[in-house]
Amino acid sequence: MKMENCFDENWMRLRFCCSFRCEGFSTYPRSYDLIHASGVFSLYQNKCEFEDILLEMDRILRPEGTVIFRDEVDVLNKVRKIVGGMRWDTKMIDHEDGPLETEKIMVAVKQYWAVGSSGGNGTALGES
Numbered sequence: 001m002k003m004e005n006c007f008d009e010n011w012m013r014l015r016f017c018c019s020f021r022c023e024g025f026s027t028y029p030r031s032y033d034l035i036h037a038s039g040v041f042s043l044y045q046n047k048c049e050f051e052d053i054l055l056e057m058d059r060i061l062r063p064e065g066t067v068i069f070r071d072e073v074d075v076l077n078k079v080r081k082i083v084g085g086m087r088w089d090t091k092m093i094d095h096e097d098g099p100l101e102t103e104k105i106m107v108a109v110k111q112y113w114a115v116g117s118s119g120g121n122g123t124a125l126g127e128s
Contacts, residue, residue: 040069
């Protein structure tokens with residue numbers, strides 16, 4: 001997979017730290033192939049709704065782009081439930097220090113959506 005534009009969580013932290021309003025930020029005209037979000041949800045869980053953060057990620061992430069989440073397992077389980085509703089594919093991976101660590105890694109891939117040939121609702125490619 002070719003990665004042209006990557007978005008590091010430090011940019012997101014900087015933006016949220018400057019704002020505290022959990023608002024989106026201008027990335028025009030860019031979109032990203034990869035977002036790395038390490039501890040973002042634990043850091044903002046009492047300041048921002050997870051849905052707002054994920055919708056902003058969805059907005060700036062290209063179709064078939066990837067997000068690498070690194071956070072506490074209970075936080076990632078909440079995130080996984082939300083992104084499942086967004087039809088992102090996810091895979092949870094143990095921490096490099098082993099399965100007993102409370103921090104886990106989750107990789108999520110945003111699916112490419114297209115309108116079906118029958119003109120119905122959009123579905124991910126490859127779904128029947």
